[in-house]
Structure formats: structure tokens, C-alpha cells
Amino acid sequence: MSKHSYQSVAAARRNVPHGPNHGYYLAQRPPEDPELTHVGPGTACGEYWRRFWFPFEMTEEVGDLPRRMRILGEDLVVFRSRDGDYGLLHLHCSHRNSSLEFGIVENDGLRCCYHGWKYAPNGKVLETPGEPATSKIKDRICHGAYPVHEYKGLLFTYMGPPDTVPPFPVYDTFDLPGHELVPYRISYPCNWLQVAENTMDPIHTVYLHTRVSNVQFEPTWGVTPMIEFHDGDQHLYSTLTYRWGDNIWVRTQQTVFPSFSGVGAFWEDATKEKVFFRSSITKWTVPIDDTHCMIIAWRHFGEGIDPDGRGKRDEVGVETVDFEGQTEQRSHYERQTTPGDYEAQVSQGAISSHASENLGSTDKGLMMLRRRLRMGIRDVADGKLPPRPDPDDAEIPLYIQDTVMTVPQTPGEDDEALMKSVTDAVMEVVIAGDALRGAARQDFIENGLRALKNDPRFDLSGVTKPDDVPVGE
Ligand code: FES
Ligand SMILES: [Fe+2]
Known part of the structure; x- marks a missing residue:
């Protein structure tokens, strides 16, 4: 498919008359964007993918x-x-x-x-x-x-x-104290990008996972968070900040190009204070071909990640994982009444048509992701290499984390401003940890986040003693 046909159909669609019962004008579905979705040998995106290490199979x-x-x-x-x-x-x-x-x-x-x-x-x-x-x-x-x-x-x-060949990248979440990494792999009959971009689409958890299919997530997830996206040339991250009673929960999600990402705590209910709890999933979305892909990943198990023992280790493996809505292996009735990520992503079509989408402000993360991927793809086409990990760096720090702090709302004050200042303060500490590695970084971030309890900006003295706040392991 030529670039020309994709662009011309997309442009024609934008100019059709709008109004009720105007399906006739939108009946022609625009084709996919080949630059971002086609991965075979010799394609632009395929060449880009062929500059990274990625997993392809469970041992x-x-x-x-x-x-x-x-x-x-x-x-x-x-x-x-x-x-x-x-x-x-x-x-x-x-x-x-x-x-x-x-x-x-x-x-x-x-x-x-x-x-x-x-x-x-x-x-x-x-x-x-x-x-x-x-x-x-x-x-x-x-x-x-x-x-x-x-x-x-x-x-x-x-x-x-x-x-x-780039150095093999090792991220800090590959080796966290107390974490057991259990591999799994799930196949999807659709293009890789519509599965990979889910991590930069945080608003879907409020609707798909909580208000529509309330089968797994805590009520906290039904609260629309304050969302901020942060751009970068090797990775993107978002912060999601939830107000839950007297608590503020700051969650950080991250995607490293082309498709590596981590997911924080699944069952976080934001009722207890904690600092810097890390991943429950580390995953890659890998193209099989243009119309098939797989998530290949580790589920993290261990004390502190899954305090109530809700994770089911024996359900994690080949084409199976212990949270609902990730595979086709349910009845059509269940899939219709409690749809999950699988239904939402695969149903976009074998290759989703970006030209027929209408993106809004909460889609800013995936717009950033697509823009950065396109820049990377064009750089490789121009003969440049994507940024490479430092071969002497034993561990690349990631920001994926959950922190819950008791920060009561001040009557009459702008709570959004308070939530934003807490989020900024949390990320300041997490990012400052980039200068350190291993246990030294972990201690620095944990102590820094605990110390926010004494930070004059938030006036939290007396709410909880800093040392009483548990830390992620
Ligand atoms: S050895 Fe002849 S086809 Fe493989
Ligand atoms: Fe999801």
C-alpha cells in the first residue's frame, strides 16, 4: 500500500459532510498507516525493529x-x-x-x-x-x-x-529484591502497535477495566486520575494521580521504544501508604507479522507485590495469564459482557486504521508514542542508529512505580494543584535517583519519598511518621 493512498483517503474522509445518519459518507474505511505498522524485511518499521534486542519465545x-x-x-x-x-x-x-x-x-x-x-x-x-x-x-x-x-x-x-548489534539492555525491574519473574506469552491476531500503545492509554483502565468490566480492579481505578505525559527520545512516561479519601496515589507508567513497558501494582486500592512499589508485569509487544503479534513478558510475584495472595502463579504461562480479558479463551457471552484488553485491541481490526480515529486530549500519550516511533523509523531509514544502552551500565533505571501518601484535601483550596505538586515532588525524587544504581538508588528514592512527609510544601507533619511508611521490595 502506498503512502499516497493512505494519506489521500484519510484527507478525503476529513472533508466529508458531518451530521446525523451520514454513515454513507464514512463508509469507506481508510487503510492503515504502513510506515508505523508494516514490519516485514525491507519495510521502514521492520528496519527500525531490526535495531533492537527483543524476546521472541519462552525458554x-x-x-x-x-x-x-x-x-x-x-x-x-x-x-x-x-x-x-x-x-x-x-x-x-x-x-x-x-x-x-x-x-x-x-x-x-x-x-x-x-x-x-x-x-x-x-x-x-x-x-x-x-x-x-x-x-x-x-x-x-x-x-x-x-x-x-x-x-x-x-x-x-x-x-x-x-x-x-546493540548491548543487551538490562533494566532495574529485571532484578528487584524479593521478585520472582514468571514468563508468559499471549498471541493476538492483530498488528503490534494497537497492543503496544495500550500502556500509553491510561484512561482505558477507568472505563474498560472498572466501570464497564468490574471483574478485577479496585473501585479506586474507577476514579478519573489526573494524567500527565512526558516525552523523550528513548522512552515516554505518564503519571496518573488519584485522590482517594485523604490519600493521593501517584502511579508512573513507562514505555521504552519500540514496545517495552512495565505495569505497576494491579490491585492497588490506595488505602495504605507506601513508597516506590514497583512492577507487577514487565512486557514486550512483539510483531509476528503485520497482522499478528504477541505479548511476551514476566509476571512478578513476591511479598509486597501481591500482599493478599490474589496472583495465581499456576495460571501464568503459554497463552495464559492470571488476570482476565487478555485472551480469546472465554465464551463470546463473557467477552461481550465483561470485555477486556483483548477485545478492545483485537477488535480495532487486523491493522487499526489511524485515519478513521478522532483522538482527544487523553490520547496525548499515544500521539507522543506514534510521533516518537515515526521519528525513530525515519532516523533508521536515514542510516542513523537508535540510542543504545551504555555497555558499562549494568542496570538501566526505570520510573515505573506506585506511591500512596496521606495528603488530606484542604477545604477551600484547589485540590488539583495539591495533587500536581505532590506528583511533581514524587517524580523529582524518582528522577534524581537516576544518578545511582541498585540498592543505593532504591534507598535514596525510598528515603526521599518518605521525607516528603516532612516537606514544608505539603504540611503533613503529624499525619504519619515517615518511618511508618512501607517500601516496595
Ligand atoms: S539438505 Fe537438501 S533441502 Fe535441506
Ligand atoms: Fe488494560
Whole structure:
């Protein structure tokens, strides 16, 4: 689809007459924006994606047999050699195209079933047994392969040019004290972007998850928060600030390009004070092809994340997770009466048509996200590399967190102004922690947030002693 057809249909739609019963003028549904949604080899967005490490599979899904996969529109096979090395190879044998899905796993590689060519995990041709012993064919060709990095139950790959492999990024939420990371993966029959942008669409939790489908979230979530979005060239974050009785709850959500994000506490009810509680989900939305994607992620379990034991560890795994509305595996009646993220995102169409949307002020986050993605895509098209993690930085700090503070409303005063000043003060402390790493950062932020109780700006002395406020683990 040419850029021209997308832009011209979108422009024509904006100029139709508006009024009741005017469906006739809107009947032609504009096509998708290919620059942001098409991910196959050689596409603009596909090239962008091929500059990052991202997970593509759960380690436990790779057993003794090769496993056929599709990632970024490419047909691939993943296997673990008997020596324990992972390989991600182009699906079709370099000899005569038979699928390596039917290959034989050996100690040092994968052997094609048809004529026995054998490939190392890095694509090197190890043997061509039907050829004469003097044949040099195996030295002349190399089978298509991508590097694989196994990390905490997920397999990551980088599918771009081999001379520009970025350092593998490790974020602070990958290793939090007391957190157990349980991998899961869920497939969606739709484009990656409409699933990935959910993290920058915080208002949906008020409607979809609380007022419409009150099956999981606490009543607090039905309160419309004060929302602020913050732009950046490597990540975006939003702050959601809720007033709940005498408490103010400041939640920070974050997306790191292209689609990495974290989700704070699920079942936060904002009734108890706490500072700097961290992720309950760490996730990537990964394109399978233009019309399919997957969330591949860790659910965090541990004391403090799930204090009432509501998380169900045994429901987390392949195509399943322990919160409702994330898969198609419910009756159509349930999906209609208590729709979840799956229904809201997949139903936008195989590839959502941005030209038929009408975005409002609460959509500012996804507008920022699309704009930044487009800038990144165009930079890569111009030969630039996206910002890379510092190879000497063992841990990249994220802002994802929940803090609840008792800050009563002052009668006659502007409560929104108070909520905003508390939010700004919380983020000032969290961002100041960027200079530190590990336990030193954690202590600095926790102490800084507790100290806000004594901050003259809020006059909170006597509400709670700073040391009584529990901290995230
Ligand atoms: S097709 Fe694979 S070895 Fe011939
Ligand atoms: Fe959601």
C-alpha cells in the first residue's frame, strides 16, 4: 500500500459532510498507516525493529524438537542443540528449501531431514554429506541466522545488521529484591502497535477495566486520575494521580521504544501508604507479522507485590495469564459482557486504521508514542542508529512505580494543584535517583519519598511518621 493512498483517503474522509445518519459518507474505511505498522524485511518499521534486542519465545517452549516461528514477517525455526546452544535460523534449508522444522537436533546443530545438511546455531554450514568430500560448498554459503540470548526464562534476539548489534539492555525491574519473574506469552491476531500503545492509554483502565468490566480492579481505578505525559527520545512516561479519601496515589507508567513497558501494582486500592512499589508485569509487544503479534513478558510475584495472595502463579504461562480479558479463551457471552484488553485491541481490526480515529486530549500519550516511533523509523531509514544502552551500565533505571501518601484535601483550596505538586515532588525524587544504581538508588528514592512527609510544601507533619511508611521490595 502506498503512502499516497493512505494519506489521500484519510484527507478525503476529513472533508466529508458531518451530521446525523451520514454513515454513507464514512463508509469507506481508510487503510492503515504502513510506515508505523508494516514490519516485514525491507519495510521502514521492520528496519527500525531490526535495531533492537527483543524476546521472541519462552525458554520452556523450546524442547527436544525444532520449533517453527514467525517473527517480523520472517519464517524461522528455533532449536536448542544437545550441547545447550540456542539457534534461530531461517526456516527453509539453504540447499533446496525444505523446512528445518522437520530437521534433526544434534550436539552441535540442526540437520535438515532431506539431504542431511547440518547448520550450527549461528548459521555456519557444518556438513553437506551428499556432496563429495572435496566440495567447498559449505565454505561458500552461510545459512540465515540471528543471535539468541537466554535471560530469565525468555529467549531474546536481534535481527538487524550483525555489525551494529546493540548491548543487551538490562533494566532495574529485571532484578528487584524479593521478585520472582514468571514468563508468559499471549498471541493476538492483530498488528503490534494497537497492543503496544495500550500502556500509553491510561484512561482505558477507568472505563474498560472498572466501570464497564468490574471483574478485577479496585473501585479506586474507577476514579478519573489526573494524567500527565512526558516525552523523550528513548522512552515516554505518564503519571496518573488519584485522590482517594485523604490519600493521593501517584502511579508512573513507562514505555521504552519500540514496545517495552512495565505495569505497576494491579490491585492497588490506595488505602495504605507506601513508597516506590514497583512492577507487577514487565512486557514486550512483539510483531509476528503485520497482522499478528504477541505479548511476551514476566509476571512478578513476591511479598509486597501481591500482599493478599490474589496472583495465581499456576495460571501464568503459554497463552495464559492470571488476570482476565487478555485472551480469546472465554465464551463470546463473557467477552461481550465483561470485555477486556483483548477485545478492545483485537477488535480495532487486523491493522487499526489511524485515519478513521478522532483522538482527544487523553490520547496525548499515544500521539507522543506514534510521533516518537515515526521519528525513530525515519532516523533508521536515514542510516542513523537508535540510542543504545551504555555497555558499562549494568542496570538501566526505570520510573515505573506506585506511591500512596496521606495528603488530606484542604477545604477551600484547589485540590488539583495539591495533587500536581505532590506528583511533581514524587517524580523529582524518582528522577534524581537516576544518578545511582541498585540498592543505593532504591534507598535514596525510598528515603526521599518518605521525607516528603516532612516537606514544608505539603504540611503533613503529624499525619504519619515517615518511618511508618512501607517500601516496595
Ligand atoms: S533441502 Fe535441506 S539438505 Fe537438501
Ligand atoms: Fe488494560
